[in-house]
Amino acid sequence: MNKQEKYDRAYLRMASEWSLLSHCERRKVGALIVKGRMIISDGYNGTPSGFENVCEDDEGFTKWYVLHAEANAILKVAGSSQSCEGATLYLTMSPCTNCSKLIHQAGIKRVVYASEYKDLSGVE
Secondary structure (H helix, E strand, O other): OOHHHHHHHHHHHHHHHHHOOOOOOOOOOEEEEEEOOEEEEEEEOEOOOOOOOOOEOOOOOEOOOOEOHHHHHHHHHHOOOOOOOOOEEEEEEOOOHHHHHHHHHHOOOEEEEEEOOOOHHHOO
16 A cells, blocks of 8 residues: 555545534535645535534435535635645545536545445546
8 A cells, every 4th residue: 555545544534533523314424625635624514504403304305405525625615715726635425416516616636535425427
């Protein structure tokens, strides 16, 4: 295993720990944005600030306003002095198509994920 693979595994473990902070019941996803071996942002799936921390409706479906982990991490960077340009995104699950657009637009150049989402069109 080379040095990059060791770092990839370590950051994926950290993203997994971060996912445990999610209040979502169906799926807990964690994200880290790393640039120059420094974590510049983190995120997990959940409701926006000011909303109750309930991600699913009474039928068990995810509420429309729940933010994905990668979107939360990218938004944190957008509100800071940092930039995602050239960064690596570590996720516990592969991104959906909408988040893939955000990832591309944010300038993230590399995505590493631990497991695959049912729809892989966001990766292709």
